[in-house]
Amino acid sequence: MLEDETRLGLGTYTLTDADGVETIKAAIEHGYRHIDTARLYGNEEEVGEAIAAADVDRDDLFVATKVAHFEEPEKTPQYVERAVDESFEKLGLDRIDLLYHHWPRGQDDIETVLPVLADRVDDGRVDNLGVSNYTVDDLELADDLIDHPIDALQVEMHPLLQQDGIREHLAGTETDLVAYSPLAQGEVFDVDVISDIAEKHGVSEPVVSLAWLLSKDRVTAIPRTSSVDHLRDNFSALGVDLDAEDIERIDAIERTHRCEDPDWMTW
Structure with a gap:
């Protein structure tokens, strides 16, 4: 589903108001083609404004949003x-490239929400169906519940949370894994292995972490930043080729850090 030019996207959480529009627009004009937002972020209008203002054709962009987060008060079709x-x-769009169910609270949420989203794909205005923060059990329920395949699973993933179980479950399927918080919300700066590899390649720790993610089959990363300098730095990860030793060293990191971990979630 996600091609090379969309495997490094922009997460837009907290990018709101005029500054958010300018940051998103700058990202698009710098080369980002995958833009990720959500109803819960409260910035779909800003994303749409940035898309309209950027000097890039809509058809060259891959726009993803999410609905029915566990915090939303009502879960009816x-x-x-x-x-x-x-x-x-x-968003001001007549087509959405990827529509996610955004972090269910439980099985009832999935049974209510997912068929509605699958119908939207079948109607033709939504190109791809995604799910966010689904466990392996949730994915198995989804497989039983709807005929449409799950095109993308968005979960937290970075060198300190490598998601081996989820990736093993997805192996051999057509489901892409989209990694949010791919820099572990800054924790990657404090990992000696990543710093060593960054020095070896003359790049930053975020770039190493993103390049490691992109070295994995069917994994996409969507780092979020409000800094144009960081936008550019992150995007340079597309041009960094880690060697086998680099990847093995990062794969062997034993530290585990989960940035998003609500008490009720059963990972």
Whole structure:
């Protein structure tokens, strides 16, 4: 589903108001083609404004959004349908490339929300169906629940949370893994192995972490930043080729750090 030019995207959480529009627009004009937002972020309008303002054709972009987060108050099919309609309206788009179910609270959420999203794909206005923070059990439920394949699974992944179990489960499928918090919210700066490899290649620790993610089959990364300098630095990861020894050293990191870990979640 995700091609080379969209395997490094932009996460837009907290990118709001005029500054957010300018950051997203700068990212698009620098070369980012995969833009990730969500109803919960409250910035779909800013994303749409940046897309309209950037000097890049809409068809060259891959736009993803998410609905029905566990914090949203209502989980009925009618509510989900309205939420999707509002996302289209706020983004100002007539097509969404990837629509996610955004972090279910439990099986009931999945059974209610996912069929509605699958219907939207079948209707033709949504190209791909995604799920966010689903466990292996959730993925198996989804497989039983709908006929449409899951095109993308978005989960936290970085060198300190390598998601071996999820990646093993997805191996051989057509599901892409989209890694949020790919820099472990800054923790990668404090890992000696990553710093050593960064010095070896003359790049930053974030670039090493992103290049490691991109070395994995069917893995996409969506780092978030409000700094144009960091946008450029992150994007340079597309041009960094880690050697086998680098990858093996990062693969062997035993430290585990999960940035997003609500008490009720059963990973």
